Amino acid sequence: MDREIIAYKLNGEVIDTHSINGREKDAKPIYFDNSDESLDVIRHSTAHLMAEAILSLYPDAKFFVGPAIEDGFYYDFRATKEDGQKIGEDDLKDIEKKMKELIKAKNDFVKINSTKAEVLAKFANDDLKQEVLKRIPEGVVSIYTQGNFEDICRGPHVPNTRFLQNFKLTRVAGAYLGGDENREMLTRIYGTAFADKQSLNDHLKMLEEAKKRDHRKLGNxxxxxxxxxxxxxxxxxxxxxxxxxxxxxxxxxxxxxxxxxxxxxxxPEILKADAWKISGHYDNYKENMYFTQIDEQEYGIxxxxxxxxxxxxxxxxxxxxxxxxxxxxxxxxxxxxxxxxxxxxxxxxxxxxxxxxxxxxxxxxxxxxxxxxxxxxxxxxxxxxxxxxxxxxxxxxxxxxxxxxxxxxxxxxxxxxxxxxxxxxxxxxxxxxxxxxxxxxxxxxxxxxxxxxxxxxxxxxxxxxxxxxxxxxxxxxxxxxxxxxxxxxxxxxxxxxxHTAGELPFFIAPTGVAIVPISDSHFEYAKSIKKELENLGVDAEIYSKNETLNKRIRTAEKAHIPYIIVLGDEEVSNKSVALRDRRAREQSNLSFDEFIKFIKEKLNEVDF
Known part of the structure; x- marks a missing residue:
């Protein structure tokens, strides 16, 4: 399918092959590849393919909107399984399997133009379609169909479902109807799609790595x-x-x-509403602000x-x-x-x-x-x-x-x-x-x-x-x-x-050094090192719990502490440290003075 045309760009607008209507000579072709413009068309079309699969599996499903977004697509819909439960992560494989079956039919995407009144009548019994139509001005309204699925949509779409081989459904979420938290919670399924399998696999590997690096997980x-x-x-x-x-x-x-x-x-963090009126925030940004009354006057945070x-x-x-x-x-x-x-x-x-x-x-x-x-x-x-x-x-x-x-x-x-x-x-x-x-x-x-x-x-x-x-x-x-x-x-x-997978730069690391005394007899030396480090502005923590040495070291490593020093009889006697650089995976023995010099150098490595 390389170099096949799936859409055109005309006067800055992406138009699919259904809508170009003989204007090809005036337009720039968009080929089936991984360009941003091509991927937007592929992903929007894959959202419709997913909706068709959902409808095949859950015939009572009703659909709201399904746009292409950065790195993928989603569809908001209402559907319930036979057991009365909502669709969850475990159902994604079944939906993907059905999508692959539907692709084999190689159905064309077909565009049908109607008046808004005709479309209102056509979907008179579909409350979600009625919600979509409220957001569309009077005039021509387009519907796209492929196979047994149809939806109100302005496009653009690929010519045929055969272009939609490389996709993955990634997660299920909830989404308020129209983004209004006072309204019904619909089901939203996210996915992604690419023009070739290798690009899809590379993206999925990145998503797996992103899960490992999730700041919520690492922050905890x-x-x-x-x-x-x-x-x-x-x-x-x-x-x-x-x-x-x-x-x-x-x-x-x-x-x-x-x-x-x-x-x-x-x-101040709170100002009279009068100030926000002068600035224009009151008229243009009020819905994003918090307001309260003080002495019968309105204030905005x-x-x-x-x-x-x-x-x-x-x-x-x-x-x-x-x-x-x-x-x-x-x-x-x-x-x-x-x-x-x-x-x-x-x-x-x-x-x-x-x-x-x-x-x-x-x-x-x-x-x-x-x-x-x-x-x-x-x-x-x-x-x-x-x-x-x-x-x-x-x-x-x-x-x-x-x-x-x-x-x-x-x-x-x-x-x-x-x-x-x-x-x-x-x-x-x-x-x-x-x-x-x-x-x-x-x-x-x-x-x-x-x-x-x-x-x-x-x-x-x-x-x-x-x-x-x-x-x-x-x-x-x-x-x-x-x-x-x-x-x-x-x-x-x-x-x-x-970005750092939790390996934060030393100069802002919450704890820069973990101090691990092997036994109680090494604790006083550990405290003196901790005090010296804190005088330099480096936070240090002594790991002295009644646990094995290896477990205390592992605990410090899991906390993403850059440097770990282990103190035993030799270190106390020689006023030295056994230093572990957990990021470089290196170990060294330094005198106390050499260690302090090393820390000072690390602190000064970064200067804005």
């Missing part, structure tokens, strides 16, 4: 954080190990912020830190000589995430941003973006991440003069060009208030994560009437640059745990 083993139903969903509780990790990361970043000219500030930093800027008269002003804060924010989307530290309701806002004149945008990019590069190298950039440009609806947008967008491009950084362009993808750079990191499993962002903002300075006095003693409007590098400490730590 390393005793970093926990969640508690009495506390609430999406509200992580940081245990001593995790709190030490965070503290070390925050401390390291604090120092480098100060060296780069940033001023620490702190805004902050979902971001920018308004507090605006108020810091407003606290004094600003001159052009003051600019740029760079404020930073480890700001705790709260957002009303839906229950179904929360996932460990990746999606939570309370998190801390490594937030900074730079107030500058328009002509200073470029120089400040260059400084931020240098900052980004140092941090990503320190954690062994590769990354890429994407610039999002002015959307159709935007505020600010065209000339200012041009200055800002050019500044972003020139800053990236001067760093010789490759970047993509998302035309029209910027926020209404200014262009931005998104920073996407790639982890050890080649997964991409959106973390940092650099956003140029003309909106908040205008809404809050921010000004500075220029060299002609005239009031001018500053530009505000929103900047986050990690994104949030929670999400970044989750990504870092999975």
């Amino acid at each position: 083993e390393m005793k970093l954080f926990t969640f508690d139903e009495q506390v609430g969903a999406g509200l992580p509780i940081w245990l001593p190990n995790g709190a030490r990790l965070r503290s070390k990361l925050e401390h390291k970043l604090f120092g480098v912020h100060r060296r780069r000219g940033y001023q620490p500030v702190r805004g 902050k979902p971001m830190n920018c308004v507090g930093h605006v108020k810091v800027y407003e606290s004094d008269i600003r001159s052009y000589r003051d600019l740029p002003l760079k404020f930073f804060e480890y700001g705790v924010v709260h957002r009303h995430e839906k229950s179904g989307v929360m996932h460990g530290l990746f999606r939570v309701r309370e998190f801390t941003q490594d937030d900074a806002h730079i107030f500058c004149a328009p002509h200073q945008i470029k120089e400040n973006v260059i400084e931020i990019l240098d900052f980004v590069n140092h941090i990503m190298k320190a954690f062994d991440f590769t990354y890429e950039m994407e610039i999002s440009t002015r959307p159709d609806k935007a505020i600010g003069d065209d000339s200012v947008w041009e200055v800002a967008t050019s500044a972003l491009k020139e800053a990236l060009d001067e760093h010789h950084l490759k970047y993509g362009i998302d035309e029209g993808g910027g926020a209404f208030y200014g262009p931005k750079i998104d920073i996407k990191i790639t982890d050890a499993l080649k997964r991409k994560w959106q973390c940092g962002t650099i956003q140029v903002d003309f909106n908040l300075p205008q809404r809050f009437d921010l000004t500075y006095i220029d060299e002609n003693n005239e009031k001018k409007r500053p530009v505000m640059i929103h900047r986050a590098i990690l994104g949030s400490f929670e999400r970044f730590i989750g990504i870092l745990i999975e």
Whole structure:
């Protein structure tokens, strides 16, 4: 099937062979391969094939939506087995088997166009189809069929089910109807598909490795954080190990912020609703915020830190000589995430941003973006991440003069060009208030994560009437640059745990050294080493339980502690240590002074 055409791209839109209607000469062909555009078509079609298999096995099943998503697809549906139980993980093999049977029929995907009224009548007794139709505007509505399955869908789809040989169903989950947590919970099955078997197998191996690296599993083993139903969903509780990790990361970043000219500030976590009305959050972001009443006035808990930093800027008269002003804060924010989307530290309701806002004149945008990019590069190298950039440009609806947008967008491009950084362009993808750079990191499993962002903002300075006095003693409007590098400490730590498989860099390791005295007579020496390490800022733990030596060493290894030292008669007598580097799988004997020198060198290996 190599080089077979399964769809076309016309005027930026992917159109399948059912819809091209003689316009092939004006379109770019999309071949059956593992390109992003081809995979989206293959995966969307495989979702429909899965739905057909589900319907064959459970004839009373009703279907909501089944889109292609990053790395795969899913379908939301309602179905019950003969025993009254919901479909679970154990049923996936039967559904896969039925899908393979259906592929052998080599059924064409057929597109049928109807009016919305006709489709409403056709599915009058299907409440889930009615829900889908509520979301579709008046006009032509398309239905795709293959074999005995049909669904309301705008496509695109492959020409025939023979293209869908390489797939795997990965998991079963629950999903609220339409994402509304107050409505019915439907069954959702996730899967993935590729154009060839080898790519599928490689992806499945990556998923297996991802399970081993799952930050929720490792976070539990390393005793970093926990969640508690009495506390609430999406509200992580940081245990001593995790709190030490965070503290070390925050401390390291604090120092480098100060060296780069940033001023620490702190805004309140709750502000009057009036402030959120001026900023625009009340009208545009209210459903994601938490509100309460105090003294008969409405207050909103902050979902971001920018308004507090605006108020810091407003606290004094600003001159052009003051600019740029760079404020930073480890700001705790709260957002009303839906229950179904929360996932460990990746999606939570309370998190801390490594937030900074730079107030500058328009002509200073470029120089400040260059400084931020240098900052980004140092941090990503320190954690062994590769990354890429994407610039999002002015959307159709935007505020600010065209000339200012041009200055800002050019500044972003020139800053990236001067760093010789490759970047993509998302035309029209910027926020209404200014262009931005998104920073996407790639982890050890080649997964991409959106973390940092650099956003140029003309909106908040205008809404809050921010000004500075220029060299002609005239009031001018500053530009505000929103900047986050990690994104949030929670999400970044989750990504870092999975990236390193729990082998965190030494300078932020919750416990850097495990000290294992062989017997009680070696305990005092262990305590003196622990104290010396803590004076260096290295957390150490003495493993002295009444257990075998090997078991205590294994316990320290399972906790992912970088260095383990074993102390016996010889070490006490010679003031030395038997050092085990659990990551390099190396052992050595060092004098006490050599060991302390070694630890100091390890602490200073990373410098932002």
